[in-house]
Amino acid sequence: MSIKIFGHQNPDTDSITSAIVLAELESKLGNDATAYRLGEINPETAYALNYFNIDAPELLDSVIEEDTVMLVDHNEFQQSAPGIESATILAVIDHHRVANFETNVPLYFRAEPVGCTATVLYKIFSENNIEVSRECAGLMMSAIISDTLLLKSPTTTEQDEKTLYLLSEIADVNLEVYGLEMLKAGASTKDKTAEALINGDAKTFEMDNRSVRIAQVNVVDVDELFERKDELIEAINKEIDANEYDLFTLVVTNILESDSKVLALGEHHGVIEKAFDVSLEDNMALLEGVVSRKKQVVPNIEKAFASLYE
Amino acid sequence: MSIKIFGHQNPDTDSITSAIVLAELESKLGNDATAYRLGEINPETAYALNYFNIDAPELLDSVIEEDTVMLVDHNEFQQSAPGIESATILAVIDHHRVANFETNVPLYFRAEPVGCTATVLYKIFSENNIEVSRECAGLMMSAIISDTLLLKSPTTTEQDEKTLYLLSEIADVNLEVYGLEMLKAGASTKDKTAEALINGDAKTFEMDNRSVRIAQVNVVDVDELFERKDELIEAINKEIDANEYDLFTLVVTNILESDSKVLALGEHHGVIEKAFDVSLEDNMALLEGVVSRKKQVVPNIEKAFASLYE
Numbered sequence: 001m002s003i004k005i006f007g008h009q010n011p012d013t014d015s016i017t018s019a020i021v022l023a024e025l026e027s028k029l030g031n032d033a034t035a036y037r038l039g040e041i042n043p044e045t046a047y048a049l050n051y052f053n054i055d056a057p058e059l060l061d062s063v064i065e066e067d068t069v070m071l072v073d074h075n076e077f078q079q080s081a082p083g084i085e086s087a088t089i090l091a092v093i094d095h096h097r098v099a100n101f102e103t104n105v106p107l108y109f110r111a112e113p114v115g116c117t118a119t120v121l122y123k124i125f126s127e128n129n130i131e132v133s134r135e136c137a138g139l140m141m142s143a144i145i146s147d148t149l150l151l152k153s154p155t156t157t158e159q160d161e162k163t164l165y166l167l168s169e170i171a172d173v174n175l176e177v178y179g180l181e182m183l184k185a186g187a188s189t190k191d192k193t194a195e196a197l198i199n200g201d202a203k204t205f206e207m208d209n210r211s212v213r214i215a216q217v218n219v220v221d222v223d224e225l226f227e228r229k230d231e232l233i234e235a236i237n238k239e240i241d242a243n244e245y246d247l248f249t250l251v252v253t254n255i256l257e258s259d260s261k262v263l264a265l266g267e268h269h270g271v272i273e274k275a276f277d278v279s280l281e282d283n284m285a286l287l288e289g290v291v292s293r294k295k296q297v298v299p300n301i302e303k304a305f306a307s308l309y310e
Numbered sequence: 311m312s313i314k315i316f317g318h319q320n321p322d323t324d325s326i327t328s329a330i331v332l333a334e335l336e337s338k339l340g341n342d343a344t345a346y347r348l349g350e351i352n353p354e355t356a357y358a359l360n361y362f363n364i365d366a367p368e369l370l371d372s373v374i375e376e377d378t379v380m381l382v383d384h385n386e387f388q389q390s391a392p393g394i395e396s397a398t399i400l401a402v403i404d405h406h407r408v409a410n411f412e413t414n415v416p417l418y419f420r421a422e423p424v425g426c427t428a429t430v431l432y433k434i435f436s437e438n439n440i441e442v443s444r445e446c447a448g449l450m451m452s453a454i455i456s457d458t459l460l461l462k463s464p465t466t467t468e469q470d471e472k473t474l475y476l477l478s479e480i481a482d483v484n485l486e487v488y489g490l491e492m493l494k495a496g497a498s499t500k501d502k503t504a505e506a507l508i509n510g511d512a513k514t515f516e517m518d519n520r521s522v523r524i525a526q527v528n529v530v531d532v533d534e535l536f537e538r539k540d541e542l543i544e545a546i547n548k549e550i551d552a553n554e555y556d557l558f559t560l561v562v563t564n565i566l567e568s569d570s571k572v573l574a575l576g577e578h579h580g581v582i583e584k585a586f587d588v589s590l591e592d593n594m595a596l597l598e599g600v601v602s603r604k605k606q607v608v609p610n611i612e613k614a615f616a617s618l619y620e
Contacts, residue, residue, distance in 0.1 A: 095416055096416055097412075097413045097414055097415055097416050097417070098408070098411055098412065098413055098417065098419050099411075099412040099413065100412070101408055101409075101411075102407075102408065102409040102410070103407045103408055103409065104407055104608075104609055104612050104613075105407050105423075105605075105609055106405055106406055106407050106421065106422075106423040106424075106604065106605075107407070107408065107421065107423055108421070108422050108423060109408050109419055109420070109421040109422075110419070110420055110421075111416065111417065111418070111419040111420075112416075112418050112419075113415075113416040113417055113418060114416075123437075127433075127437060294416065295415070295416075298414075299414050299415055302414050303414075
């Protein structure tokens with residue numbers, strides 16, 4: 001049976017492209033592997049796949065005990081495919097914190113503190129002396145552009161930058177032109193429902209036994225989105241009720257200005273004031289310089305929760 | 311403050327030498343790092359350190375929030391330094407299953423399904439184009455000999471084998487002669503107390519919410535050890551009472567014959583019969599072909615517990 005490779009739920013560009021690229025790498029290493037996705041392709045990813053003429057992976061609902069899998073761009077089970085606890089996990093390639101992950105037997109687990117899974121994947125190509133095709137280079141390049149907002153996010157490392165330039169040469173594209181077009185393709189909110197916006201790139205975290213949902217939307221026009229604030233609040237409150245979230249944080253990141261507006265709802269929304277040293281007005285605040293969920297939003301909220309009852 | 315690097319509690323040769331070697335590697339990468347140990351040096355490790363004229367690392371009792379650390383040869387917090395939950399973990403280099411491990415922020419986490427941490431470390435030297443000194447080669451070689459019982463353990467991979475031969479050339483020693491001497495140095499049980507024997511290489515595992523202690527002793531003379539069976543049972547029962555273990559398994563591995571005798575005590579000792587399809591007599595059984603705690607003992611006991619109440 002083919003090894004199933006997939007990224008996290010609500011897949012972003014890194015999760016989709018890294019699954020495709022790792023499946024290609026495994027094939028070249030002689031293993032039978034297939035890329036899957038755990039959710040819909042977003043417009044940014046669609047732009048990248050279309051540009052390099054690559055089909056989107058098939059949708060995967062869940063995995064079973066008999067499945068052997070590889071995870072990319074995530075490791076926490078609650079962000080993975082339902083049933084992941086019972087599957088055989090052969091490998092993890094990631095760039096996030098490690099948590100809520102457990103296996104019975106040893107595996108290949110490679111997480112590095114860089115801006116993008118693709119940066120780690122490129123290293124593995126090099127270590128195995130395997131040539132990177134133009135398509136794979138284009139996909140990895142797209143993932144790095146997406147995760148680092150064209151090298152502007154504080155998650156960006158020297159390795160991401162170096163890898164991105166190398167990949168753009170292999171892919172033979174103008175990095176700035178392609179990158180901005182790809183980001184803009186994902187940044188329009190007009191045609192999206194409130195539900196799609198708050199679930200599109202959302203992850204659940206356990207913090208101090210509380211369930212915290214953090215959604216992020218990258219935009220070029222913040223006002224366009226918040227004209228629909230009432231609609232967003234209604235959709236978020238529905239999610240809170242349905243899933244018993246203690247906190248729902250919508251982070252709206254302006255990719256041109258490199259800051260974010262946050263909308264916080266749920267019983268513990270006040271934690272946001274402590275986390276970012278801001279005052280919420282109508283449950284909202286501007287977070288200056290904040291663009292990274294992983295490096296800025298998650299650790300700050302986590303610290304605020306931890307100190308809450310000290 | 312210097313980065314603290316250490317292996318698991320009750321350190322074996324891989325845990326001690328990998329800490330020393332990684333500290334050396336980090337120094338060459340320009341980082342200030344110091345190797346530590348979380349327990350006494352065993353006679354096998356002492357033989358290796360003495361042979362290559364390397365001082366044992368200092369003992370570390372616990373870590374605090376202000377510490378930045380790197381873990382080698384383990385990742386599960388209950389096998390690590392007390393206080394590890396609050397320290398900043400920069401890196402993990404390991405070859406075990408991943409479990410009971412969590413960070414708030416991304417880190418370098420490199421676990422591979424090979425027989426020894428040193429095999430992974432050697433790769434990292436190569437990837438960074440850093441030359442391996444004779445001493446480091448000797449220590450890594452010793453770790454691989456120890457963990458794979460001179461390539462006889464089923465945990466041994468092709469990578470371990472290849473790496474071991476390369477290292478023995480750099481270290482410029484006769485692999486077979488050195489290896490057998492080192493293993494024998496660690497295999498004498500006469501001069502050790504029962505407490506030392508059952509705690510020397512012991513690890514605690516959580517299985518299905520039960521606390522399972524698995525100790526392993528490598529010997530060349532099984533009878534010599536079991537002449538002291540009553541003394542061992544008394545010591546184990548004290549450990550069970552003091553630490554509320556649900557199962558204590560002493561695995562006595564004959565490194566010349568490549569099999570093990572097991573002594574199982576505690577409320578759930580019967581699980582061993584199910585785990586290995588054997589009958590216990592006076593709480594003991596011969597486990598033919600079993601030499602690896604990680605690859606054979608732990609997964610089999612884990613499966614037996616999981617199926618216990620199905």
